[in-house]
Amino acid sequence: xxxxxxxxxxxxxxxxxxxxxxxxxxxxxxxxxxxxxxxxxxxxxxxxxxxxxxxxxxxxxxxxxxxxxxxxxxxxxxxxxxxxxxxxxxxxxxxxxxxxxxxxxxxxxxxxxxx
Amino acid sequence: xxxxxxxxxxxxxxxxxxxxxxxxxxxxxxxxxxxxxxxxxxxxxxxxxxxxxxxxxxxxxxxxxxxxxxxxxxxxxxxxxxxxxxxxxxxxxxxxxxxxxxxxxxxxxx
Numbered sequence: 001x002x003x004x005x006x007x008x009x010x011x012x013x014x015x016x017x018x019x020x021x022x023x024x025x026x027x028x029x030x031x032x033x034x035x036x037x038x039x040x041x042x043x044x045x046x047x048x049x050x051x052x053x054x055x056x057x058x059x060x061x062x063x064x065x066x067x068x069x070x071x072x073x074x075x076x077x078x079x080x081x082x083x084x085x086x087x088x089x090x091x092x093x094x095x096x097x098x099x100x101x102x103x104x105x106x107x108x109x110x111x112x113x114x115x
Numbered sequence: 116x117x118x119x120x121x122x123x124x125x126x127x128x129x130x131x132x133x134x135x136x137x138x139x140x141x142x143x144x145x146x147x148x149x150x151x152x153x154x155x156x157x158x159x160x161x162x163x164x165x166x167x168x169x170x171x172x173x174x175x176x177x178x179x180x181x182x183x184x185x186x187x188x189x190x191x192x193x194x195x196x197x198x199x200x201x202x203x204x205x206x207x208x209x210x211x212x213x214x215x216x217x218x219x220x221x222x223x224x225x
Contacts, residue, residue, distance in 0.1 A: 034213070044203075095158075106158040
């Protein structure tokens with residue numbers, strides 16, 4: 001159990017377009033989902049914490065109007081990168097925490113390339 | 116802020132044991148984790164240990180925790196080439212925020 005999927009796994013888009021990334025917990029309910037960004041050869045950086053039914057909490061320095069997060073159900077959170085630019089190219093990873101649990105289960109990641 | 120630190124590289128020969136070390140600074144850490152990241156993939160949870168434990172063993176993996184020194188280690192017995200990956204140490208505290216180390220790149224030579 002505890003499988004988290006992300007879609008798409010890879011996306012290439014033109015500068016100025018918006019990209020939506022989905023994160024789903026397949027076999028459990030997740031009241032909290034997290035969005036991370038990983039820069040090359042670096043560790044994960046937490047971008048925001050997404051709680052079902054409420055507004056996401058963004059980490060300092062992360063623009064909430066640029067990285068829109070929606071957590072509409074207990075199994076789905078979406079991250080939309082609005083007006084993407086080449087510097088937004090990165091590996092985006094989501095994780096989900098089971099309701100009442102502490103361990104985070106990670107998705108496979110989405111590689112975004114903005115041309 | 117609170118930090119999690121790991122050495123960046125480790126190279127071992129196939130069949131040897133690997134020991135990856137991690138130190139952290141948050142004394143309120145409740146869980147400590149080891150994640151594995153293969154090239155181009157997301158993180159895979161390998162194992163975790165609650166902060167009131169000092170050892171956990173799972174097949175070839177042994178986790179040792181020295182809470183006094185805030186030192187965590189992951190030992191992989193009989194290391195195989197398929198174990199080559201980046202291993203991330205992470206900790207979470209009572210507020211459930213998670214902090215990761217920079218990752219240790221393990222290279223297994225045949």
